[in-house]
Amino acid sequence: MKNLNEIFQSFEAGMRSPKAVKPKAYLQNIGLDYNTLRIGFNSGQFHHRVSQELKDHYESMGLLAKSNAAVRDDSMTAYTAFGRYSITFPLLDVSGKIVNLFAVRFEMASPIEQYLNEEGLYPSYPHDNTRRLFIVSNALDAASLLQSRAMENREAVLALHEGRLLPQHLEAIRSLHELEEIIIIKN
Known part of the structure; x- marks a missing residue:
């Protein structure tokens, strides 16, 4: 089963995709560079073409929620994805593991910021020698x-x-x- 580290790596790959024109333009507009920082792009499609077992896993992580949206086939289940069409940032625990995501849904009339949960810190726990x-x-x-x-x-x-x-x-x-x-x- 995929964990948040693997999910975020797929979001980072999504940011580097030639199709990620709008998220790259948004980052350029706010002055952030995905080449220097860990920033991903969540298109909201990470659950497409995966097993129901994996969808259930994503749902238990809070990445998916069942939706009442119309589907083309009654045997299918509609889902709403966390941070759909957003730039994402990883929040880390004390050991450096990704335990949370911060998403900015930039295509909204006013950008919406949301967290997956209340764990972790961004960008990381400060070094012990911080003054x-x-x-x-x-x-x-x-x-x-x-x-x-x-x-x-x-x-x-x-x-x-x-x-x-x-x-x-x-x-x-x-x-x-x-x-x-x-x-x-x-x-």
């Missing part, structure tokens, strides 16, 4: 700061989860024994 920690509103802001290369060697960034500080944020901050300064950047 200065930047806390930003969301993954897009964290990605922008990372890409800017404005941070120095012993600096790190953490994105809040829908503007909230979760227990894993506090755990990560408490583990930073050389931390001297926290800078909160609000937009």
Whole structure:
């Protein structure tokens, strides 16, 4: 069964597809480069042409939800995919494993941001030697700061989860024994 690491790798491959014109244009418009950051494109089709067992697995992970949408055959089940047609970012646990996804559905009238669950941190847990920690509103802001290369060697960034500080944020901050300064950047 595929885990979130494998799913996200398929999203990264999707971003590199020649057909991913709109997500690449959106990233260019907001100044992010998928070649420097881990950013994927979820077309919402990851569940097409897979077994029912795999669809059930995706449903248990929260990646799919049954839908009442019309289908061409009564024997088929319609699904709504998490973050359909979105750029996606991976959230990691303390060991560096992808445990959550942050999606920006950019084709909506107003882009919609959503998380798969409440686990993990973006871009990752800060290194133990972090002296200065930047806390930003969301993954897009964290990605922008990372890409800017404005941070120095012993600096790190953490994105809040829908503007909230979760227990894993506090755990990560408490583990930073050389931390001297926290800078909160609000937009």
